[in-house]
Amino acid sequence: MNRISDLARHKTFVASALVALIFLFGGLRGAAAQDQVAPATKSTTATASKPSSASTGKTSTKKAGKSGAKPAAEEPVGSPNKGVGFPSAPIVMEVYSDYMCPQCRNFYMGTLKAMMNDYVPAGKVYLIHRDFPLPIAQHKYNWDAARWGTAAARIGRFEEVDRALYDNEPTWEADGNIQKIVAATLSPADFRRVQKMVAPCLSQTPPELRPTVPTGAACSLDTFIQQDIALGKQVPVQSTPTYVITNKGSRIPPGSGFVSWPLLKQFLDSLGQ
Amino acid sequence: MSDEARAKFGRILLLVGRIALAAIFLAAAYAKLKPQGAMPWSVASVRTSLAMFAMQVDSYQLLPEEHVNFVAHTLPPFELLLGLWLLSGIGLRYSSLITTLLLGGFFSAMVRTYSKGLEVSCGCFGPGEQLGAKTLVRDGSLLALSLAVMIGAFLLRRKADDASAPASLPATQRAD
Numbered sequence: 299m300n301r302i303s304d305l306a307r308h309k310t311f312v313a314s315a316l317v318a319l320i321f322l323f324g325g326l327r328g329a330a331a332q333d334q335v336a337p338a339t340k341s342t343t344a345t346a347s348k349p350s351s352a353s354t355g356k357t358s359t360k361k362a363g364k365s366g367a368k369p370a371a372e373e374p375v376g377s378p379n380k381g382v383g384f385p386s387a388p389i390v391m392e393v394y395s396d397y398m399c400p401q402c403r404n405f406y407m408g409t410l411k412a413m414m415n416d417y418v419p420a421g422k423v424y425l426i427h428r429d430f431p432l433p434i435a436q437h438k439y440n441w442d443a444a445r446w447g448t449a450a451a452r453i454g455r456f457e458e459v460d461r462a463l464y465d466n467e468p469t470w471e472a473d474g475n476i477q478k479i480v481a482a483t484l485s486p487a488d489f490r491r492v493q494k495m496v497a498p499c500l501s502q503t504p505p506e507l508r509p510t511v512p513t514g515a516a517c518s519l520d521t522f523i524q525q526d527i528a529l530g531k532q533v534p535v536q537s538t539p540t541y542v543i544t545n546k547g548s549r550i551p552p553g554s555g556f557v558s559w560p561l562l563k564q565f566l567d568s569l570g571q
Numbered sequence: 572m573s574d575e576a577r578a579k580f581g582r583i584l585l586l587v588g589r590i591a592l593a594a595i596f597l598a599a600a601y602a603k604l605k606p607q608g609a610m611p612w613s614v615a616s617v618r619t620s621l622a623m624f625a626m627q628v629d630s631y632q633l634l635p636e637e638h639v640n641f642v643a644h645t646l647p648p649f650e651l652l653l654g655l656w657l658l659s660g661i662g663l664r665y666s667s668l669i670t671t672l673l674l675g676g677f678f679s680a681m682v683r684t685y686s687k688g689l690e691v692s693c694g695c696f697g698p699g700e701q702l703g704a705k706t707l708v709r710d711g712s713l714l715a716l717s718l719a720v721m722i723g724a725f726l727l728r729r730k731a732d733d734a735s736a737p738a739s740l741p742a743t744q745r746a747d
Contacts, residue, residue, distance in 0.1 A: 401690065536701040537690030548608035550623070551699035555630030555691030561639065565622040568615070 378451030378522050380427040380460075383418035389569060390544040391423055394430040394526070394535045397443035397463050398471060402539045404556050406464045412559040414457075417566060427460060429526040430538050439474045442500060445519045446476050449495040450484070452519075458483050459492075495519060545569045578730070581723060588720040589657055592670055595713060596654030602697030603647040620697075621647065627694030631684050664728055667721035674714040681707055 393410065395402035410425065417423040429448065431440035443463050450459035462483040463476070470476045477496075481489050499517035533542055533552050540554040543565075603624050606616035625643035628634070634642060653673070656666045677695070684691060685702060693702040700706065 536703075545608065548610070550607045551697070553623070553626055553630070553692050553698055554701065555689060556632065557626045557629050558636060560636055561622070561626050561629045564640075565619070565626055568619040568622040 378448045378456070379454060380429075380447070380451045380456050382414060382425045382427075382457050382460075383423060384421045385424050387418075387421050387424040388546050389423045389566060390426065392426045392428050392542045392544075394428045394530045394533070394538055394540040394542075396430055396432045396437060396440050396538045397447070397467065398434075398437040398440040399432065399538045401556050403464050403467050405539045409557060409559045409562055411461075413562065417563070422570070423566060427456070428530060429523045430530045430535055430540070431523065431527075432538060439470065439476065441520075441523070442474065442476055442496075443470070444523050445496050445499045445517070446480050446492065448519045448522050449492040450480070450488075452495065453488060453491050455484055455488055455492070543569075582727065585663075585720060585723040585727065586660075588716055588723065589660060589663060589667070592667075592713075592717055592720060593654045593657035596650045596657065596670070599696055600647045600651035600654060603650070603694075605697070607698070623698055624694060627692045627698060630689070630691035630694075631680055632689065633680055633683070663724040664721070667717060667724050671714070671717045671721045674710065674717050678707075678710050678714050681710055 391413075393405070395405070397403075413423060414425065418425055427447070429444040431437065431444050434440075447456060447459055447463060450456050459480055462479050463470075466479045470479055477493070480492060484492060496519065499519050530540070533540060535552070535554075537554050539556070540552050541557075542552045543550045604617055604620055606612055607620055607623055610616040610619065621644050624647065625640055628643045628646075629636070629639045653666065653670060657663075657670065681693070681702060685707060689702075691702050692698055693700045693706045695706060695710065
């Protein structure tokens with residue numbers, strides 16, 4: 299009888315050990331999988347819940363300022379983020395423009411500003427600025443303006459500088475003094491960071507106007523502008539402003555020229571239906 | 572070439588011109604109404620296409636917003652009807668006259684916009700086409716074709732009237 303009871307106890311022990319092992323193994327696998335998923339989920343949430351560009355820049359600068367961990371001037375700079383709004387928005391609108399093209403300014407002042415006050419903060423549209431400085435002799439400072447915008451985008455302050463460039467275009471168009479406009483827009487620390495990036499570029503002739511001169515080595519900003527131009531050529535952009543709208547991943551044929559906000563809004567609303 | 576052969580050749584040219592114009596108008600209407608991107612055919616997708624066309628009309632900066640919407644929403648169905656009317660050949664003088672007036676309107680709007688230096692989407696055959704010298708030459712050629720068809724249609728009608736005139740004259744005049 300004893301033997302039988304020992305065997306039964308033994309069997310119970312083995313069975314419970316097996317169950318424990320299975321749970322342990324399953325738990326370990328689950329934890330490992332969660333570890334792998336967690337960073338991706340976190341980053342997705344971060345991009346979805348935080349508007350990109352200027353506001354992100356503001357947050358990081360404020361945090362750095364308060365904690366005093368790093369002075370703003372030494373913060374590393376990344377790729378330029380010229381997007382405004384929530385990257386998770388169902389509609390993405392890319393606008394190829396030249397800061398010295400009158401139509402682009404009209405489009406920005408009359409239409410995009412209204413959209414940035416309404417549909418962009420509401421998470422309906424994610425607006426991306428793409429530089430497309432036209433090789434026109436009269437547009438003397440379009441590359442410089444694009445460089446200031448790109449430098450500001452690299453520290454997350456694109457939206458303010460972009461707005462200032464368009465708002466004050468008649469002023470800097472006359473003398474090319476974009477620096478004054480940007481200095482008035484950014485904090486002194488941010489301005490120094492941007493100025494540091496732009497300084498080696500300002501003396502250079504735009505590569506499009508002088509293709510025989512090797513450029514790009516000293517001015518890293520031009521590389522980003524040329525990336526935008528290359529993207530534009532794929533569209534293909536034939537004039538500015540040209541807008542490319544992508545609705546839930548499906549790209550709509552590009553449009554160009556000025557469009558009033560009520561009509562653009564009507565189109566965006568029709569996409570949402 | 573005899574008169575009869577010449578008349579036959581004229582009628583063939585008129586037929587070809589009429590069918591070409593009809594095909595162009597049907598293609599233009601289709602391009603404006605068809606769904607954009609990967610959207611399926613539905614009332615909503617046609618509405619989106621018309622809203623897209625409204626933006627193209629607006630970029631010409633010719634009309635106030637409410638007129639832009641009216642033109643953008645009525646023009647593609649009108650082009651479709653006009654294409655079918657031209658294809659049918661019924662009342663060709665009138666259909667070709669309307670076509671000529673319409674193409675004349677398009678052409679003058681395009682010339683005005685181009686001369687003002689506005690760089691816009693043509694909107695002629697749906698989105699994505701830039702207004703430029705090429706589109707001006709093309710629309711100018713279409714206008715010339717339409718004009719030729721209209722003149723041909725009126726001439727043909729006059730000839731037909733002339734041919735039937737003696738028979739319809741009063742008996743006293745016929746005797747003369």
